[in-house]
Amino acid sequence: MDIDIIKLTEEKMVKTLENLDHRFLTVRAGRANPSSLDGIMADYYGTPTPLKQLATISVPEARQLLIKPFDKNCLGAIERAIFESNLGFTPNNDGETIRIIIPVLTEDRRKELTKQVRAMAEDAKVSIRNIRHDANEDIQKQEISEDEQKNLQNQVQDLVNKYNKTIEDKTKEKEEELMTV
16 A cells, blocks of 8 residues: 555656646747647637647748648637737738747847746646645555654655656756757
């Protein structure tokens, strides 16, 4: 039973890291990345629909995204959704496709994105701490000796340290990516 608590705790921490990786992908670093449009929902016949389900998104050049809708009637809705998403993109509609030119990042914008990355990392650390708290509560509920409880809590703390270090490394890597011109 006690091994199950450790396994479950580690699985939750791995999911937290996967979520952080996904959130880091949405922070653009001056290069075109189709995943930067993942969170955008366009109004398609009255239903909010993910952009990926309405169009193909490709990268014809290093700093350009090309969005080709499956249904040309939703072109305006896609353009509006991108514009309203506050990602800093200006969509150019040519009647059949939408082109997005990714602007070069200014120093101020890079610093702002770095702050966002740090906030995302802090959210992940808070999540890890909450997972530790839940695991420690589960350990307290176990009918085992105090020594075994301490041993399990130490194993959980080792996991917390390991995943916090990984979060720090990923954050530093993303910050370096953002700050390189």
